[in-house]
Amino acid sequence: MLKIQSKFTAYMTVLLTVLMLSGCGSEEQKASIQVEASYPTAIPKGQLPTAIRPTHYTLDLQIVPADADFGGEVAIDLMFDVASDFMWMHGQDMTVSSANLTLADGKVVPVTYEQVDPTGIVKLTFAEKAPRGKAQLNIAYRGKVSDALQGIYRVKDGDHSYTYTQFEAIDARRAFPGFDEPGFKVPFDVSVSVPTDMEAIGNAPEISRADLGNGFTKMTFATTKPLPTYLVAFAAGPFDVVEWADMPTTAVRDRAVPLRGIATKGKGEKLTYALDNSRKIVEALEDYFQIPYPYAKLDILAVPDFAYGAMENAGAITYREQLLLLDDNSSLGQKKSYMSVHAHELAHQWFGNLVTPVWWNDIWLNEAFATWMSNAALDNIMPEHKFRQNMLRGSLGAMGGDGLVSARQIRQPIESNDDIVTAFDGITYQKGGGVLTMIEAFMGKEQFKAGINNYMKRFAFKNATSNDFITAIGEKSDNVPMEKIREAFNSFLEQPGIPYLDVKTATQDGKTVVTMTQSRYLPLGSEGSTDKTWIIPVCVGYGMNGEEHKYCTVLESKESSFTLPETGELDYLLPNLNGTGYYRYALGAEGWSQLFGNQSRLSENSMLSLTDSFAAAMGAGKMDFADFVKVAPTMVASESYRVATSPMSDLSFMYYKVARDEAEKAKISALSRKLYKSKLEKIGFDAKADEEGEVINLRGPLVGHLAFTGQDATVRAKLVDMAKAYVGYGTDGQIHEDKVDSNLISRALIVAVEDLGPEFGRNVLQHYLASTDGTARGRLLRAVASTNDAALGAEVLELVLSEKMRANEVGRALYTLMYDDDQRDAAWAWFQDNFEAVKARIPGFTQAAIAGLAGDYCTLEKRDEVKAFFEPRVASIAGGARSLAQTLEGIELCAAKVAFHQDKLTKFLSAQ
Ligand SMILES: [Zn+2]
Numbered sequence: 001m002l003k004i005q006s007k008f009t010a011y012m013t014v015l016l017t018v019l020m021l022s023g024c025g026s027e028e029q030k031a032s033i034q035v036e037a038s039y040p041t042a043i044p045k046g047q048l049p050t051a052i053r054p055t056h057y058t059l060d061l062q063i064v065p066a067d068a069d070f071g072g073e074v075a076i077d078l079m080f081d082v083a084s085d086f087m088w089m090h091g092q093d094m095t096v097s098s099a100n101l102t103l104a105d106g107k108v109v110p111v112t113y114e115q116v117d118p119t120g121i122v123k124l125t126f127a128e129k130a131p132r133g134k135a136q137l138n139i140a141y142r143g144k145v146s147d148a149l150q151g152i153y154r155v156k157d158g159d160h161s162y163t164y165t166q167f168e169a170i171d172a173r174r175a176f177p178g179f180d181e182p183g184f185k186v187p188f189d190v191s192v193s194v195p196t197d198m199e200a201i202g203n204a205p206e207i208s209r210a211d212l213g214n215g216f217t218k219m220t221f222a223t224t225k226p227l228p229t230y231l232v233a234f235a236a237g238p239f240d241v242v243e244w245a246d247m248p249t250t251a252v253r254d255r256a257v258p259l260r261g262i263a264t265k266g267k268g269e270k271l272t273y274a275l276d277n278s279r280k281i282v283e284a285l286e287d288y289f290q291i292p293y294p295y296a297k298l299d300i301l302a303v304p305d306f307a308y309g310a311m312e313n314a315g316a317i318t319y320r321e322q323l324l325l326l327d328d329n330s331s332l333g334q335k336k337s338y339m340s341v342h343a344h345e346l347a348h349q350w351f352g353n354l355v356t357p358v359w360w361n362d363i364w365l366n367e368a369f370a371t372w373m374s375n376a377a378l379d380n381i382m383p384e385h386k387f388r389q390n391m392l393r394g395s396l397g398a399m400g401g402d403g404l405v406s407a408r409q410i411r412q413p414i415e416s417n418d419d420i421v422t423a424f425d426g427i428t429y430q431k432g433g434g435v436l437t438m439i440e441a442f443m444g445k446e447q448f449k450a451g452i453n454n455y456m457k458r459f460a461f462k463n464a465t466s467n468d469f470i471t472a473i474g475e476k477s478d479n480v481p482m483e484k485i486r487e488a489f490n491s492f493l494e495q496p497g498i499p500y501l502d503v504k505t506a507t508q509d510g511k512t513v514v515t516m517t518q519s520r521y522l523p524l525g526s527e528g529s530t531d532k533t534w535i536i537p538v539c540v541g542y543g544m545n546g547e548e549h550k551y552c553t554v555l556e557s558k559e560s561s562f563t564l565p566e567t568g569e570l571d572y573l574l575p576n577l578n579g580t581g582y583y584r585y586a587l588g589a590e591g592w593s594q595l596f597g598n599q600s601r602l603s604e605n606s607m608l609s610l611t612d613s614f615a616a617a618m619g620a621g622k623m624d625f626a627d628f629v630k631v632a633p634t635m636v637a638s639e640s641y642r643v644a645t646s647p648m649s650d651l652s653f654m655y656y657k658v659a660r661d662e663a664e665k666a667k668i669s670a671l672s673r674k675l676y677k678s679k680l681e682k683i684g685f686d687a688k689a690d691e692e693g694e695v696i697n698l699r700g701p702l703v704g705h706l707a708f709t710g711q712d713a714t715v716r717a718k719l720v721d722m723a724k725a726y727v728g729y730g731t732d733g734q735i736h737e738d739k740v741d742s743n744l745i746s747r748a749l750i751v752a753v754e755d756l757g758p759e760f761g762r763n764v765l766q767h768y769l770a771s772t773d774g775t776a777r778g779r780l781l782r783a784v785a786s787t788n789d790a791a792l793g794a795e796v797l798e799l800v801l802s803e804k805m806r807a808n809e810v811g812r813a814l815y816t817l818m819y820d821d822d823q824r825d826a827a828w829a830w831f832q833d834n835f836e837a838v839k840a841r842i843p844g845f846t847q848a849a850i851a852g853l854a855g856d857y858c859t860l861e862k863r864d865e866v867k868a869f870f871e872p873r874v875a876s877i878a879g880g881a882r883s884l885a886q887t888l889e890g891i892e893l894c895a896a897k898v899a900f901h902q903d904k905l906t907k908f909l910s911a912q
């Protein structure tokens with residue numbers, strides 16, 4: 001990126017100089033100077049040059065959803081800042097039948113179209129030089145329809161075929177020749193012709209439809225607002241189109257917005273819940289931004305096979321159908337996922353769509369903001385679901401990846417398409433969301449909000465960079481100087497890792513002096529350097545003389561000290577009040593025990609951050625399992641299910657990875673039951689009517705933990721009964737969604753497949769194959785892939801390469817098998833034999849995940865084996881190099897953690 005940018009800047013400087021000179025030179029001078037300012041001749045490896053750029057597209061497509069290719073004509077209005085006889089743009093795997101350039105004077109110049117690079121770089125050569133100024137490029141072509149969920153792709157659902165699109169980040173170039181980068185943001189006029197019994201959906205409202213008389217109907221959509229190519233979308237097929245009530249005018253919007261839901265044939269009814277909840281989320285976002293929803297209509301599309309959770313296409317958002325098709329039988333988890341993903345995609349209509357990053361290095365401006373904004377908005381309209389707490393859990397979760405030496409930084413330079421692919425990770429979304437929470441707390445909520453409004457207004461329908469954002473919010477800050485905000489932001493955006501604060505207190509003249517020493521947090525076995533500092537906005541909470549206090553400051557150097565204003569004895573010191581800071585801390589034994597001893601005085605988010613820092617101390621080898629067992633009951637006793645369930649992952653790690661034998665496992669199971677059984681008894685295994693969400697959210701993890709790590713026979717037996725009832729096992733053989741607790745059924749099916757053996761597992765497999773319901777298929781597949789039976793595991797593996805398994809289920813099947821101790825080696829061997837075939841089923845943009853498939857191994861021997869297999873192949877996997885580096889590092893760290901804890905665990909357990 002730096003290289004490309006500097007070359008680019010140099011070129012722009014030449015151009016500017018030329019333009020300035022040309023004002024006062026003769027005609028000859030101008031001509032000779034312009035030759036110097038030539039358009040770059042080398043194939044662009046990063047961003048396209050901007051000296052020839054689009055100002056508008058007209059796109060006309062002919063689509064038959066079952067077909068393997070499609071027809072298209074594109075007219076691109078261009079602006080030439082330089083005269084040139086060639087230009088660069090994007091286009092991938094297209095057969096071009098005609099191409100020409102119409103100059104401003106009406107002259108038509110033939111054009112030669114040539115794809116010069118496998119990543120879709122195209123060189124257009126003009127039969128004569130095009131002068132500076134306007135021109136229109138016309139290309140007629142045929143493109144390929146993908147079966148791997150990228151570009152324009154087809155899906156069969158039941159008896160019908162459908163076509164959808166997924167363009168982010170760099171797949172619009174498979175659908176039409178163009179400038180496939182976020183910085184080129186212009187209006188589109190799109191029309192789509194489909195067989196007469198079908199519908200087509202676009203970004204903008206349909207304005208006309210014409211029967212073409214040849215069995216096709218042509219649907220034309222209104223001109224869009226300026227869009228980057230990655231936000232363009234269309235869909236075609238015999239849809240159920242559910243017209244919903246328009247979203248009425250609001251205090252910030254003076255026009256109603258039509259709202260529709262689109263599902264495959266027969267599934268429209270299940271869109272009611274999603275449609276019903278859309279308006280309030282849009283209104284909550286408008287209320288926050290004080291800017292109206294930017295587009296003329298909103299369609300939400302439930303897509304049966306989709307590579308991601310959802311995609312924020314302007315005005316036509318696509319979702320994996322599990323997220324949108326809901327009813328009374330849907331689990332709370334599914335409903336919350338819908339809320340959270342829906343709010344995320346709707347937040348993108350502002351963050352990303354209304355204001356778009358100039359380049360992919362700033363994709364955090366889309367993803368971190370949509371993550372943060374969706375939780376902040378949902379927290380306002382449905383506080384009972386505690387979305388702010390969920391967001392903190394998300395950013396604490398991202399610390400797992402951020403502890404790796406191979407972690408990305410949030411704002412990562414983009415040097416290749418691989419960097420674009422790997423930019424969409426937990427660091428961008430969850431760490432980014434956490435950093436925004438920290439800056440919001442630092443500035444104050446109202447000023448941060450005013451800053452965001454400032455930014456949105458200034459860059460509406462345009463592009464912006466991180467710097468633009470920080471300037472816009474800094475302008476609205478009264479209490480924190482702009483430069484402080486910039487420094488703090490940049491120190492978190494532009495370096496990877498988690499700040500680790502070693503916190504010490506001392507008493508001086510009756511007052512408490514707090515000293516914080518920064519380093520980088522690294523887990524046991526890491527070979528990275530801890531020598532790193534950040535500019536960290538810090539707020540500590542403390543109890544003194546029975547009262548609660550708060551003190552905020554900014555840490556600007558490796559070691560910082562500050563004196564708390566009050567005089568008195570400290571009850572406790574909480575180094576990360578409400579968990580708003582993106583950092584971990586270490587305390588002495590007394591500090592920890594004061595905090596856990598005052599649990600009832602701490603907020604839920606303070607406790608979440610505390611339990612994370614405590615677990616991190618164990619992860620760094622500063623404490624062991626015996627220390628953990630001492631405080632675990634305090635955590636489990638918490639009223640918050642998020643805090644109460646936090647010790648589960650360490651118990652499971654000890655059970656699955658560290659325990660040497662069945663006897664040790666049994667002791668860990670007994671400990672799990674001792675910690676959690678009474679908690680389940682208190683709320684009961686069976687759900688009651690009108691239960692609070694927090695109880696439902698506790699029951700699922702409790703039941704799961706007791707069934708797996710706890711190996712609790714009673715819980716497992718109940719789950720087996722539930723699974724039998726679900727699939728009508730031994731009765732009518734039909735699926736009964738209404739007979740089971742949807743919040744527990746996924747776990748129930750896994751337990752039943754393990755306990756009832758392969759016959760039941762094959763029954764589950766048959767149900768999976770017969771179902772067209774994405775939610776049911778997902779849970780049935782995960783259950784059957786959890787089998788202990790080698791032959792059944794092999795049957796699942798064979799399905800991976802069959803069309804009976806949806807492309808978006810391939811990852812789930814393989815990851816589930818690789819997660820299972822009984823199946824891992826067989827699945828790994830099979831994967832190595834079928835690597836190319838598996839890769840072909842996974843969309844390029846999500847392929848990086850396959851380099852992480854072996855990440856559940858935990859020994860150095862396996863690390864070497866995984867490395868030896870992937871190293872010669874990794875270049876062929878988009879984003880594979882980074883994914884592999886992280887996987888190998890993860891395996892090493894796992895091995896180091898086991899080595900550290902194993903003897904200590906044995907000693908501890910033998911004393912029990
Ligand atoms: Zn997003």
